[in-house]
Amino acid sequence: MFQLKNISKAYGKHYALKNINLTIHSGEIHGVAGVNGSGKSTLLNILSGQPIIQETGGFSGEILFKDQSPIKAQTPKNKSFNQMERVLNLTSPKEANSMGIGMVHQEFALFSTLTVSENITLTREKVIPFTQKLFGKNLACIDEKANNQTASSILESIGIAISEDMVTGTLSVSTRQFVEIAREMSREDLTLLLLDEPTAVLNKSESDRLMGAVRKIADRGVAILYVSHRIEELISLCDKITVLRGGEVIETVSREDLKKDIKEDINKNAVNYDAALKKISRLMVGGSVVKIRRKSENNNISLLNNKNEIAVNTSAFIVDKPGDQIKSLNLTIYKGEIFGITGLSGHGRNALGAGLMGLNPTSGICKIYGKDIEDIRKNRSEDVRRLIWLVPEDRRTLGLLMDHSIMDNITFPAIQNKKMFIRCQGLSRFIPDFLKFPDRAACCKHAQKFVDELDIKCSSIDQKAGELSGGNQQKVCIAAALTMQPDILFVSEPTRGIDIAGKEAILNLLVKANENLGMTIIISSGELEELKRICDRVAVVYEGRLFDVFTPDTSDEVFALAFSGLR
Secondary structure (H helix, E strand, O other): OEEEEEEEEEEOOEEEEEEEEEEEOOOOEEEEEOOOOOOHHHHHHHHOOOHHHHHOOOOEEEEEEEOOOOOHHHOOOOOOHHHOEEEEOOOOHHHHHHOOEEEEOOOOOOOOOOEHHHHHHOOOOOEOHHHHHHHOHHHOOEOHHHHHHHHHHHHHHOOOOOOOOOEHHHOOHHHHHHHHHHHHHOOOOOOEEEEEOOOOOOOHHHHHHHHHHHHHHHHOOOEEEEEOOOHHHHHHHOOEEEEEEOOEEEEEEEHHHHHOOOEEEOOOOEEEOHHHHHHHHHHHHOOOOOOOOOOHHHHOHHHHHHHOOEEEEEEEEEEOOOOOOEEEEEEEEEOOOEEEEEOOOOOOOOHHHHHHOOOOOEEEEEEEOOEEHHHHHHOHHHOHHHHEEEEOOOHHHHHOOOOOEHHHHHHHHHHHHHOOOEOOHHHHHHOOHHHOOEOHHHHHHHHHHHHHHHOOOOOOOOOEHHHOOHHHHHHHHHHHHHHHOOOEEEEEOOOOOOOHHHHHHHHHHHHHHHHHHOOEEEEEOOOHHHHHHHOOEEEEEEOOEEEEEEOOOOOHHHHHHHHOOOO
16 A cells, blocks of 8 residues: 655764665554654654654655545556555645555654544534534534534443543543544545554553554554554554664564464463564564562561661552542651552552652652652752653653753753752852853763663754654653652653663663662652562552552562552
8 A cells, every 4th residue: 555665864964764665564563662862752743644754854765655535636547546656745734645555653643622522523523414414514513512522432342431521631641541542543545554652551451452452443444554652563463574673664564474483372371572573673673681679688578677767658549640649648758668569550650750850740749768759849959850750751841841951951951950060069059040051061971871871862962952852752751750869759651652672771861860879769660570570569550549669579460460459
C-alpha cells in the first residue's frame, strides 16, 4: 500500500534519516524498533506531514501510495485501479489526512476541554440532515446523539467502559491513549495508521487490550506502522520488524525469521521470547545490553526499618489529581530507600509526587522527616523544592522548557533553587541576587557530562529540548532532577519512551544517586520488572488506596492479583 524510497532527512549537518527504504502492505502490522534518536519519530513526522519537516528544509526521496480504490478520473484505461500508484507530497497534516493517514502521537493530540465523543468525531461529526440542506454542511447543526452513539460503540468494541460525554482532561493518562485509538478507528477512510509508542503509558493488561484493538484495525485492511521500545510487544504483534540505527535501516526481520527463536512452554502456557528479544536488541544497539540488578544485601528491608529514619509518612492523605486520584493513602517510606509504587493507570500511582510538590490540591497528613509538608512550604528557609524534586510524567508541559537548550534545562532548576553554577561561587553569599550570573563554562561542563552518561542524542548541548525525540527529552528531565540532588527524588514513569540501552543507563544513575548520595528515591511506574530489579520495596495502589507493600522477590502472579485488588 505504501512504499518509501530513499527517504533522507537532515537537520543542519546532522542526518536523522539516511536512504530509508520501506514497504508496508495492506493489513500488515509493521513494527519499527530503534534506540532513542535513531530516526523513528522523524519517519512518522514525514509520513504524517508534520510542519517541523518543512520548516527545517523538507526531506528527500519518494513516498509511493498504491491506491486500493477506483478513482476513475485518475485511472489510466490500460491499468486496473488496484495497480494505481501515486507519489505523495505530504507537506502538511491536512494532506496526510486526505490520503487516509492517521496518527496516534506519543504526546497526546487531544483537546482536554472537549468531551470524549467530541474528540473522537472531531471534523467528522454527523449533522442533522435538514439543517445541512438549509445551511450547508459547514453551518449545519451537529447531531450530538448520533455522535455519542458512534463514540460509545467504538469504545465498547475495544473494552473501554467510560461515558462518551466525560471531559477528556479528567481522564487518566491510559484512558486518553484509548480515546486516541478510538478516534482513528472511527475513520472509514483510514489507509495507514501510525502508532508512536502507544503503550508507553500502559501496563501489561492495558497493553494487551490496545494490541487487540490494533489487530482489529489491521483486519480492516489498514496498513499499520507500529513504533515501540517494548521489543516483546513488537515480536508478538507485528508481521515484520524494521530496525533503525543511526538513521539507517539495519535489517527487516519477518515473523517467520523469528519463529525459530520463539519457544512455547506448553506446561506453563507461556511463550519464551528471550532469544528473539536478544536478536532484536543486538540489532538496535549494535551489541548486547547488561541489565542492572541491585545486590541482594541492598534489598534488606529489616536493615532499613531498624537503622534509618522515616523520610515520608502519610496518613489519610488525599491528592485530587484528575484521572489519577489518591483517595486515602497511609504509607511510610524510609530514608535512603528506593521505593516503588505501581498499579493500574488511573488508580493513583502517579498522584503522590504531584501532591508532594503541591501541583494538585491535597488534604490529610503528609510529613517529611517528621515535619508537616504544609509547614515546610510556608517556611521559606526550608523550601520544599530543595528537599523534594519531581520528574513528572507529563514532561513536555511540566518537565521541560521546550524552547530552551539542553544545557538550560539541565542546569536552570539548580541555578534557580539552589544557586548552583553561579560565578564567584565562594563569594555568592555576599552578592545580591540580581547580580548573580550563571557560570556558562561550569554549566556546559555539567550538561555535557550528563549528555555523555545518558547518551542523549543531540547535535550539541545548545540544541533546543523541543527538537529532541521523546526518549531523549525524558533523559534531560532525569539529568535536571539529579543535578538538583534533592533529599527525596520522586520519579514518575522514568523509562517511558526510552530504548532498552537508555533504560539501563537511567536505572543505573538512580541506583548510583541512592548509593553515593544517600538519596531517597520514589519511583512510580507501570514497569513492574524494572521496579523489582532496583527497589527495596514495591507498593501497589488500588482505587486510590494502598493495597499492600511487597518485597522485590514477590511473584508476578501475586502482583497481578494485587493490581485487581485480590490476594
